[in-house]
Amino acid sequence: xxxxxxxxxxxxxxxxxxxxxxxxxxxxxxxxxxxxxxxxxxxxxxxxxxxxxxxxxxxxxxxxxxxxxxxxxxxxxxxxxxxxxxxxxxxxxxxxxxxxxxxxxxxxxxxxxxxxxxxxxxxxxxxxxxxxxxxxxxxxxxxxx
Numbered sequence: 001x002x003x004x005x006x007x008x009x010x011x012x013x014x015x016x017x018x019x020x021x022x023x024x025x026x027x028x029x030x031x032x033x034x035x036x037x038x039x040x041x042x043x044x045x046x047x048x049x050x051x052x053x054x055x056x057x058x059x060x061x062x063x064x065x066x067x068x069x070x071x072x073x074x075x076x077x078x079x080x081x082x083x084x085x086x087x088x089x090x091x092x093x094x095x096x097x098x099x100x101x102x103x104x105x106x107x108x109x110x111x112x113x114x115x116x117x118x119x120x121x122x123x124x125x126x127x128x129x130x131x132x133x134x135x136x137x138x139x140x141x142x143x144x145x
Contacts, residue, residue, distance in 0.1 A: 041070055043136045046098055051132040051142060059090070059102055059125045062132070066092065073099070078119040086112045087119040101133040 049069075054062045066073060076091035087110070093099025104112075110123035134142040 041094065041096065041098065043098060043141065046070065047134060047141050049134075051100075051134065054129050054132060056128050056130075059104070059127060059129055062102065062129060063092070063125065070094075075121070078121060078124050080114065080117055080119075085115055085117070087114060087117070087124070088112060090121075090124060097137045099135055101135065102129055103131040103133070104128065105130040 054065075063073075063075070073092050073094055076093070078087040078090050080087045088104055090102050091099055092102060104124070104127040107127055109126045110120055112119075131143055133140060133144045135144075
């Protein structure tokens with residue numbers, strides 16, 4: 001009985017710590033159920049994705065296909081070019097230090113300029129991808145020329 005109580009308290013504590021401190025919903029816009037063991041995804045499998053296929057397609061299309069094949073990614077907030085304050089990139093990464101950088105250059109839905117760096121992720125996800133970089137532990141595997 002004590003063991004069951006201990007496990008219940010441990011699970012509740014871990015859930016609260018992860019949900020409130022490590023992955024705040026507003027910043028990453030994911031739910032705690034997206035946390036899965038992505039260490040099982042070898043870079044060989046991820047790098048076999050036909051990334052140019054997604055060029056000129058909405059970010060949502062890429063993310064939907066990624067969810068079907070390799071779930072468990074974390075979507076970062078949009079980040080901007082320092083000089084222009086133009087939000088053009090978002091990171092899609094996994095807990096095993098693998099991930100994608102999705103780059104948009106032509107905007108139809110979102111205003112890409114912001115002095116404060118606040119961008120609408122939902123509108124950004126509708127934009128068409130111009131380029132995708134694949135990175136593994138900081139090293140560029142594809143698209144970083």
